[in-house]
Amino acid sequence: MSATARHALIVGASRGLGLALTDEFLRRGWHVTATTRGTVLPGKERLTVESLDMTSPAELAGLAERLADRRLDLLFVNAAIDQGDLPITEVPTDMFTEVMITNALSPLRTLEALRGLVAPGGTVAVMSSEQGSIAGNTEPGYELYKASKAALNQLMRSYATRHADDGHTKLLIDPGHNRTRLGGPDAPLDPDETMPLVVDVLEAQAGADGLQFLDRYGKTVPW
Known part of the structure; x- marks a missing residue:
């Protein structure tokens, strides 16, 4: 595909990192299909907005059907929730289930449902976090969120193994601690x-083999 025809699908673009990521791709001339959970985004050139609750398999199937004629250079899944800093012994079962479904299971279901839209040589990426690094878990706090991101990384490793020969670049991205609803108002970034740096990494890694876990500078994050 020519540079002017590049097309990204950003899943989870209502606000925060996903919205900033969408804006950066548009600034660079990409065509973007962005999904939201009912949020109305301002109309912009080269932007198409689709409604999606990625925790719903039926909605994922419907989106895949609606986009069946698209060929994507990038499929990027950005979605996560955090239910506060509770010790794991105080986490209710329903809270544990909700966080794991949203942060780990649903992103991989989304990749499986939509990967057929990605062109040969295209990229499949998921927004992860250094909080999901087992090696890097040396400070207390946010145990459930950390566990959900570690589970996401492990499931992405399984995905990459299962689809090792599909020709897609596969990335887990750590964007750093950003000022979003999830990251909080006191976050340093x-x-x-940060999203222009993330897009730099996505563009630079296009065509790379295997699965990589990278930060916003393109450096490897310890598993």
């Missing part, structure tokens, strides 16, 4: 400054 601004999404409008």
